[in-house]
Amino acid sequence: MKQGNTTKFRILETANKLFYQQGFHATSIANLVDETGLSKGNITYHFKNKQEILEGIVQKRLTDIDETLSQWDKEISSPVEKLIRFCEMLIDEQDNLEQYGCPMGTIMGEFSKNQPTLYQISIPMFKRFKTWLTEQFESLNFTPEKASENALELLSRTQGIAVITHVFMDKSFLKKEVFKLKNELSEKYGTFNSKLK
Amino acid sequence: MKQGNTTKFRILETANKLFYQQGFHATSIANLVDETGLSKGNITYHFKNKQEILEGIVQKRLTDIDETLSQWDKEISSPVEKLIRFCEMLIDEQDNLEQYGCPMGTIMGEFSKNQPTLYQISIPMFKRFKTWLTEQFESLNFTPEKASENALELLSRTQGIAVITHVFMDKSFLKKEVFKLKNELSEKYGTFNSKLK
DNA sequence: GTCTATACGCAGATAGAC
């Protein structure tokens, strides 16, 4: 499935980057032509329209997310530590978040209002995280309903941090908030090891 | 300054609504023509381009925000209660937030990436709230730095709630989170009256 | 598979009559 160097894959990678950095609407096929060096015709040979490119990107992102999450599942046993690892993702991505916002949040914002189809395509990215976070809270003995609520709340917290960091272009805010959020998690749900980090 | 029924004002109101509900890029001049019943030429007579319309809208929103905030200043004396009133704005707007997201957050998301000029125009809306919230925390005897940090954190929380509510189209999440947020504020900073609400 | 060339529609902006 992973065709590292095929033309199709190159287009997908480039589009993924540009859609994130410039937005979906603001990125034209011409931009993809410039960035890939391919011809316009070649691109439409591989994807019949822009929506198909987006679908390919979402597929790619979904497998990336799945890989990341199962990697964390492998490396980390404690649910609390997993939640904390999730928060640390913001730190890992702080430069991108500051400049371009959350890759999921910003693309959803573009589609949710006026592109129901594209919106539907993008929803699963959010759901992946929601589901995984819910699992962690269930491991902490919350009821399914409460676990799901906590998962959404944590997602909400990180989305808020991403928005403010991006709007005010202020990375230091992100660092402070993630630090506080991690402490809050470890205080609330145990594991004081991570409090000292 | 407030020309209630002039053509210019009508255009502004319509554009404000459509930009919010559909997004700036997705709204065409033709849409404004349909919605206002005016001619294309008439619209461009009052605003020479789309950007000018946006500038007008932001001005309108800024005065609206100012009015709301000074209204709250008049009605409410306790800083904590003011913070709580701010959170309750989410409840007041729950239907819109669910359907269209935060009016500031979503429009900023559209501009921050690829429209530096429009981004600059929109920033003051966020700043208004940040400044006002900071004032409240200063009244609670926080240092200016800490007050500003708390203000951003509260803004961040509400933005996160708005994003998740919109993405998952889930108003009940908003209600739960605002309830918790209000309690958190009153517990942290006093005023247990509001805890009972 | 990859390219060039072209068609088509739409949005934004302009000109000019009333």
Add this chain to the structure above:
DNA sequence: GTCTATCTGCGTATAGAC
């Protein structure tokens, strides 16, 4: 101030040659 008509550029999508 308001309208109709037109121009121009751009973005997507298509057709066809190599």
